[in-house]
Amino acid sequence: MSASVKWALYMTIKEDTMTLPLNTERRSKLSQRLKRSGLRPTQQRLALAELLFTGSDRHVSAEELHQEALSRGVKVSLATVYNTLNRLHSVGLLREVVVDSARSYYDTNLTTHAHVYHEQTGELIDAPLCLRPELISGLAPEGTELVNFEVIVRVRSRSSQAEG
Ligand SMILES: [Zn+2]
Numbered sequence: 001m002s003a004s005v006k007w008a009l010y011m012t013i014k015e016d017t018m019t020l021p022l023n024t025e026r027r028s029k030l031s032q033r034l035k036r037s038g039l040r041p042t043q044q045r046l047a048l049a050e051l052l053f054t055g056s057d058r059h060v061s062a063e064e065l066h067q068e069a070l071s072r073g074v075k076v077s078l079a080t081v082y083n084t085l086n087r088l089h090s091v092g093l094l095r096e097v098v099v100d101s102a103r104s105y106y107d108t109n110l111t112t113h114a115h116v117y118h119e120q121t122g123e124l125i126d127a128p129l130c131l132r133p134e135l136i137s138g139l140a141p142e143g144t145e146l147v148n149f150e151v152i153v154r155v156r157s158r159s160s161q162a163e164g
């Protein structure tokens with residue numbers, strides 16, 4: 001089998017699983033994951049969790065997830081999407097990345113990593129973070145402890161115009 005055929009096959013399988021909202025085994029696993037975190041696995045939460053946690057790690061805004069849910073036939077309000085993302089974040093199943101006061105992304109990758117944010121395209125990508133933990137915890141003033149920290153490297157495309 002050629003590489004391109006294998007890739008096409010893989011894409012087909014992945015697409016099939018993505019469009020099966022009632023895959024009972026996956027639903028049951030997600031349901032247990034929500035329960036273990038103290039969240040009641042409502043139908044809407046399960047549907048959103050399925051969109052978030054199926055496939056590879058991703059960054060998604062509330063608006064993007066809302067659009068995605070609607071396009072897959074999940075009837076849910078933007079307010080419910082916000083609420084669900086906040087709950088998932090508060091129990092530690094999602095990480096929130098605030099890139100500016102008007103824009104937050106939710107990250108399914110809970111490992112320690114930095115982000116590179118492209119200001120013009122809005123693209124947020126993961127980057128390795130090599131910092132000694134004591135370097136970061138050393139920044140916490142006496143009598144406090146480190147809760148979390150974010151490293152966001154902001155970039156923009158180089159101007160193509162020659163300067164001067
Ligand atoms: Zn990330």
